[in-house]
Amino acid sequence: xxxxxxxxNTLIQSVSVLVWAIVAVMVFGVTSRIPPILxxxxxxxxxxxxxxxxxxxxxxxxxxLLVKILGLKPTEEFFEIILPxxxxxxxxxxxxxxxxxxxxxxxxxxxxxxxxxGYQIMYNxxxxxxxxxFAWGTLLVALMVVLDRLALAPLENWVRRxxx
Numbered sequence: 446x447x448x449x450x451x452x453x454n455t456l457i458q459s460v461s462v463l464v465w466a467i468v469a470v471m472v473f474g475v476t477s478r479i480p481p482i483l484x485x486x487x488x489x490x491x492x493x494x495x496x497x498x499x500x501x502x503x504x505x506x507x508x509x510l511l512v513k514i515l516g517l518k519p520t521e522e523f524f525e526i527i528l529p530x531x532x533x534x535x536x537x538x539x540x541x542x543x544x545x546x547x548x549x550x551x552x553x554x555x556x557x558x559x560x561x562x563g564y565q566i567m568y569n570x571x572x573x574x575x576x577x578x579f580a581w582g583t584l585l586v587a588l589m590v591v592l593d594r595l596a597l598a599p600l601e602n603w604v605r606r607x608x609x
Contacts, residue, residue, distance in 0.1 A: 451498060458491040466553045476559045484553035489542035496538020497531055504530035536604040540597040547589055562588075 465487040469480035504527050512522050554563025562585050569577030 447498070447501075450494070454491050454494045454498065457487070457494075460487075462488055462549050462552070466556050469553070470556065478560070481550045481553040481561060481563070485546040485550040488549045489539075489546040492542035492545060493535065493538045496534050496541070500531035500534025500538075501527055503534070533601075533604045536601045540593070540601050543597060544589065544593065547585075547592075551585060 462484060465484045466480060469483045473479040473483075508526050508530065512526060517525065551561070551563035551566065554561035555567040556563075562581050565581045566578055566585075569575075569581060
């Protein structure tokens with residue numbers, strides 16, 4: 446099963462974000478809000494999946510002797526050892542994925558949306574309004590820093606306590 450998931454992850458990662466953006470715009474149209482969301486998900490998904498796979502491998506290696514000693518069934522091993530042990534890895538992967546996805550969603554908005562920060566940056570660029578480009582870019586950076594510092598970093602630190 447892990448081989449199939451790993452192959453799927455490799456396949457998803459091999460498709461360029463630009464391809465995801467263009468296909469989503471072609472399918473859903475320029476005025477739809479769906480392309481930036483799909484592109485964001487397409488970028489975040491393999492990062493989170495890689496984190497989960499790496500976390501599962503780490504947890505399995507770390508607790509393999511414990512599983513043998515306790516004589517756990519595969520389902521018990523998964524739900525009582527692997528899944529809880531993987532949560533810190535998932536939180537770290539989600540933090541990375543959200544950061545990348547937010548940056549990429551701006552590109553998707555710039556190419557194929559009728560609103561959002563990416564759209565505003567592109568609009569101001571097209572109109573030659575440098576101040577607008579810098580203002581919207583600064584807003585994007587501020588939002589990302591606030592999200593990371595106020596939500597994602599504390600969540601990651603909280604779940605990392607489970608590793609000890």
